Amino acid sequence: MPMNRPHNGKRSVKMQQTFSGILIGAAIALSGCATTGVVEQPTVANKTDPYENFNRKMFGFNDHVDNYVAEPISNAYKWITPQFMQTGVFNFFNNLKNVNVVINDVLQAKFSQSAEDTGRLAINSTVGLGGLFDVAKHVGLEQNEEDFDQTLAVWGVPQGSYLVLPILGPSTARGIPGAVFDTAANPASYVGMPVQLVSMLNARASAEGALKFIDEAALDPYVFTRESFLQWRNNLATDGKAEASDVDGLDDEALDGDKGVASGQGSSGDVNAGNKAGLALSLDANTKEIRQVSHSFSSVAQSFDNTAKSFEDAGTKVDAFKKSKRLR
């Protein structure tokens, strides 16, 4: 069974990065693979992707933007910029991101990790000359991936529907408020246009390996991107603890499916499962889409409500924490 992995020295470094969170994130954000030519037709709804038709169009649009704008500029950047400078630029923006990582460590109550990441930020900002050199890596402080979307997941906010945003790429209902917070907590957001532009170039250039991999391995680039994005986010949010049981369930589901079909209940079982997930799957094709959309909107609204509630909960928790400290 094929796996997503490296080939040779130079490429393996690239492919490695495919797996490092930043790259997949950036890659997917700028995802580039042709989806044109695929006949648009209503498909069996995926419960996490009720807007598949809209999302596919947006994916196609982003792909065009990438092909005609982002990729040429990024290639030019890579051509004129020496490798050590590209690495420096990557390290610089990565270091700024650590401000947000530390905040989210604390919000998720990962206190020892927050101490490590603070150390990482401090070392790289000083000895690493403002973040240009990743000195912390050499003293054993690995880069951690934390962001506000993961914090919301830890607080119990459901993921919501999968959405492909214009230019920004894959996200979820929970990912949008997450991204707003992440942007606010990144110092790079508060400087002028040239810095922003370099930041974007850096993101696209670092995504190169991942984009190439999608191009090589994907039969349906849209689905490939969606699945790897959702799995990658889930893996980050659960710190890698979700995988084994999920996969076991997948296998089991497949076997159950076989049994179901044998007894002639296969497809109706599918519909029931969809309903349980809060997705109205009407057999009437005309009303199907409308009902799905309205349901998904309410689920998005619900996610926002839950987010707000989680904030309140967190507030109460902090109060309680303060009190218990005072008592001590």
Added chain:
Amino acid sequence: MVLKNVKSAVVFMFLLFATVNAFAVEEGGATARQVVEKFQADLIAVMKDGKKLGYAGRYEKLKDPVSNSHELTKIARIVVGKEWEKLSEEQQQKLVDVFSRLSIASYAHNFKDYSGESFVFDSEEETTRGGVVVHSHFVVPDDKPVKFDYMLKEKGNSWRIINIIANGVSDLALKRSEYTTILQREGFDALMTKINEKIDNYSKQ
């Protein structure tokens, strides 16, 4: 004296059972960990000769290791989900064949050459449904290691790989989404064409 005899009898019995057990393991074929480690060793060996072998050579050398360690028929069946039942017997056979070729081809393409990489075993755990997950990681010099978790199921008296999870991304789940989507949107022939295109691309690079 009697007590001593009883003691030695008990010890003897234990030893007897222990030997029997040891034999049972040997006769029962390889354990899940052994299957994974054998496959990883074969893969590293092919990588070391990768340049010399070329794509065709790597494909030939990996054919048996991949087919013997992976449960390719079952994987092909799972990745098309409920669509499997809708396929004719001939189509099912074709799917298994093409899918097996794709699996070997992508290994041959992705594991081109060697620059000090190695696999390290981390741990092993049983899942609730009688499977075993072997956790390992792939060490790449000067880079972050990639986590590789192999999910295995028992087949006959041996274990076979049924899924690989690389840094949390499940190959089986990813393929399943892709294949079922293509089958539903474009049909069986389109799926076969697309897989064959991928195999062609792998062989060219």
